[in-house]
Amino acid sequence: MKKFEFYAPTEIIFGPDTESRTGEMAKLYGANKVFVVYGGRSAKKSGLIDRVEKSIQDAGMTCMTSGGVVPNPLLSTAERMKKEAIDFGADFVLAVGGGSVIDTAKAVAIGVANPDVELWKFWTREVPLTKSLPFGTVLTIAAAGSEMSDTTVISNDVDFDPPTKRGLGSRWNRGKFAIMNPELTMTLPVWQIGAGAADIFMHTSERFFAPVQGNHLTDEIAAGVFRTIITFGPRGVANPDDYEAMSEIMWCGSISHNTITGLGAKGDTSREGDWACHQLGMAISAIYDSTHGATLSAVWPAWCRYVRDADLHRFAYFAYMVYGIKKEDDLMASEMAIENTIAFFRKLGMPVTLTELLGHRPTDEEIEALADECTYRNTRTIGSMKTLDRDAIIQIYKDAR
Structure with a gap:
């Protein structure tokens, strides 16, 4: 087994x-x-915020609540909440x-611990992140896995129009605890459940498809997450009151993004995943404000077909591990697995093309x-299965139409 480092300190309740x-x-x-961050009216209307406040106060602490977080969270919101939290x-x-x-909340925790630094400078790596306030989570949506991950993504709407989206990975982004009650996810719109399941699948995919591989147990864990979300994701979409389905989806979300599905294949640390689909999807979200999981399902088939010749055996291995497909022809096996995954996305109600996602066929100019957004105005490449420059990215987007 290859060397790796694994740090996942978040306590799960x-x-x-x-x-x-x-x-x-x-x-x-x-x-x-305690500074409590939440989104919209549903958290208040359901009584969840009141229950959380009472629990905090009953334990002898004081709290302040602040709402208004939107999907594809904004830097302006994080900056506002940073000031509120400092004042509190x-x-x-x-x-x-x-x-x-x-x-x-991760951005707020970073901001309070570093009050004199503009938040965006951490995301641009102008300032290294060396400290953050402790934070925890009461999870209400199974999708991003952020409750156990070391990453946080913010869209800068302060300096850019349309906003530009960036991620920040650091051990300081690991939460102290995550409270996970699957019943809290049962009132979600089925679209959100489906998008969450797609995101969970993709967090595993991004690590599974890597140019350097190793550690059989890592692959077995990843395959288990794949098979579980493929089984229970559509069940949750079909019946959100299915506790078994919603609990399996919720736990898959955490496991898919706490790095355990990518250990031991990057020399001395952890598997460096591909992550191209996430970069392709984040560009779509930045421009069109599209749901994250849906952007991923829309580009994944085209990405697979574009990069698979870099390691066709890996795609055939995916076909076998996840779907039990075993063919002498690796290309045929990979194509069958892609089609099976497209069928899975459709069961979730997710788009599998850009036209389905956006409601119109994107023009060449779009x-x-x-591609400009994805490459930061042609200043970077993405991906590791294949290194994708602006021309390659344009081709994948065109193939995804």
Whole structure:
């Protein structure tokens, strides 16, 4: 087995009614003044925010709540909340929501710990991230896996129009705890459940398809996540009241993005995934404000067909591990697996082309604009299965039409 490093310190509290333990967990990790970040009206209307506030207060702490986080979370919101949290004197940040809320909470935690630094400078790597406020999560959407991940994504709407989207990976983005009650996900729109399942699939895919491979157990864990989300994702979309399905989806979301599905294939650390689909999708979200998981399902088939000749055996191995497809012809096996995955995305209600995603066939000019956003105005390449420059990215977007 190859060397690796694995750091996943987030404590998981999983099951019905676990949000009642929010105060207990925050206090355990040293909180006195908790700044609560949430999204829209549903968290308030459902009574969840009130229950969380009560739990915090019953544990002897004070709290301040701040809402307004939107999908594809905005830098302007994070900056506003940073100021509110500093004025409040927060020593702990709590996210109550899904990936966008958690990513915003991570940004707030970074901002409070570094009050004199403009937040965006961490995302551009102008300033290294060396500290952050502790934070935790009450998860309400199974998708991004941000509750256990070391990454956070923010769209800069302050300096760019349309906003530009960037990710930031750091050990300081690991939460102290995540409270995970699958029942909180049962009231989500089925579109959101489907998009979440697609995102979970893709977090595993991005690590599975890598130019350097190794560690059989890593692949087995990844394949288990693939098979589980393929089984239970459509079940959750068909019946959100199915506790078994929603709980399996929720736990898949965490496992898919806490790095365990990518250990031991990058020399001394962890598998360096491909991540091209995420970069392709983030450009779409930045320009069209599209749902993240849906952008990924829209580009994945075209990406597969463009890069698979770099390691056709890996795609055939995926076909066997995930779908039980075994063919002497690796190309045939890979194509069958791609078609099976397209069928899975369709069961989730997700688009598998850009036309389906956007509601219109994108023009060549639109595709060039996407490529410019994806390459940061032609200043970078993406991907590791194949290195993709602007021309390659344009071709994949065209193939995805």
